[in-house]
Amino acid sequence: MSQGKVKVPFWLIVFIVVFLFIALIVYIGSFGNVDLGVEGSLPKEFKEDRNKAQERHNKLFQLIEKQIEVRTLLERRFKVIYFGVRTLFVLLWIGLLFGGYFLGYIKDLEDILNYSEAILLIAFVLNFLCFGSLTNLQLTLQHIKNRLENWVYGKHISIQDQINKNQLELFQLKDSISKVNEPLSLVKTSEG
8 A cells, every 4th residue: 555645435525516506506506796805804785994884873763752752743743733723613603602691592491401402403403404414424524623633733744654664774784784893802702
């Protein structure tokens, strides 16, 4: 036996050649887009500067806070206006009753009930003449409520969708930043 020669099995040589050939085909087939980078390298969007991601995170966080404040203010304004409209109708009813009292038509509780029933009957007759049914009245009231919301919210009508979109982007940004920071911190601790 010769001491300088090591015999490599033929099947091992074939396996290595086939493996390298397949790896070359995959790399060429992907147009060189196979990322064989080390774990802990920055994603493509953060390769230039990690601070850009943190700045974007802070800006999104502040934007979401402002949008939530605006939404809260607009909801409060809408509730106040809507409550005011309902209060106006109750005050109109009370005003009609007081007007009847001062004109001498209402003298006791029975007259208040009778005139309240008469007001309701007149309201139902007007409703039937104008809208046709209670369902149409409900649709009309919903339409009026939507118009009032559009008037109150104005250009901020889709603020909830914007908040949801920004919160999703903020979550994805936090996730990307945490993925970037974890492997890098592991690399730093293993060096030190």
